[in-house]
Amino acid sequence: MSALAFVEIEEGLVKKSSLEAVSYASSVEGEVTAIVFGALNDGEADKIGAAGAAKVLHVSDDELAQPNIMAYASAIAEAMEKEGSSLLVLAKSSLGDPVSARVAIKVNASLATNVVDLPDTSDGFKVKCSIYTGKAFAINTLSGDKKILGLKKNAVAVKEDGGSASLENFAPAKNEADFKVKVTNREKATGEILLPEADLVVSGGRGLKGPENWGMIEELAKTIGAATGCSKPVSDMDWRPHHEHVGQTGVKVSPSLYIAVGISGAIQHLAGVNSSKYILVINKDPEAPFFKAADYGVVGDAFEVVPKLTEAIKAQQG
Structure with missing residues (x-):
């Protein structure tokens, strides 16, 4: 099966946790496509390729430049269908968690979050997940043809030996219902590093x-x-x-x-x-x-x- 990785960016820069998700996906499946929303700085696509992605689907629509959980979920579900992806990998984050849950419903996929290790496929598809704020682990078995994994930060190292990723413009269909909730203001915590x-x-x-x-x-x-x-x-x-x-x-x-x-x-x-x-x-x-x-x-x-x-x-x- 092929894999799709959802890559989050901040001010045009790819987040490290998302590069970890790309690297993880490439370790599970050799063929990885990444999807990115918003303006991407020069050289950032190269980082995604080095981490293991062969292709980057770039959604440059201004209406999707700012995070929109419902619209992102719809677009990612469409991208999975377009690429024939049966596996979605993304970082566990304040954005990744609600997006992954909605994508799972849309594509009828099994979902595991806080994943800390590569899957065991010797008998089905089992993943190790951190639970109880890191005090214990659970082994979850995922059934079904499609699977979604939310990767815990720092669970894997970022690869740097991948090839160059081709950049492809992707214009997903937009559903008016996904934009009923409007973000009117965003206030970010201050500081050089958040x-x-x-x-x-x-x-x-x-x-x-x-x-x-x-x-x-x-x-x-x-x-x-x-x-x-x-x-x-x-x-x-x-x-x-x-x-x-x-x-x-x-x-x-x-x-x-x-x-x-x-x-x-x-x-x-x-x-x-x-x-x-x-x-x-x-x-x-x-x-x-x-x-x-x-x-x-x-x-x-x-x-x-x-x-x-x-x-x-x-x-x-x-």
């Missing part, structure tokens, strides 16, 4: 003692190209904006590296970060619960450790 897409995150907690001390967190984040986050008490006290709150009731992140500075490690915070590939904890309390979940830990005063860490990284960068 938490949901960040590959590196530096977070601070009450151990920083006040908002006036956040400069060292921002400096470390800037040095390594990371997003900044915080614990719930910090956002509750208005030390930092709410959109930086990482945790069960805030933003759930899955970076390659999560650095927690002065955060004790309440279970609600851990629920939002335990999908991180690696966790580094900096805390002067050796009994802080966060150390039990950490891959690396530094017992020390954050006001001494963080500036020295930042300077060491800068020296290493040359």
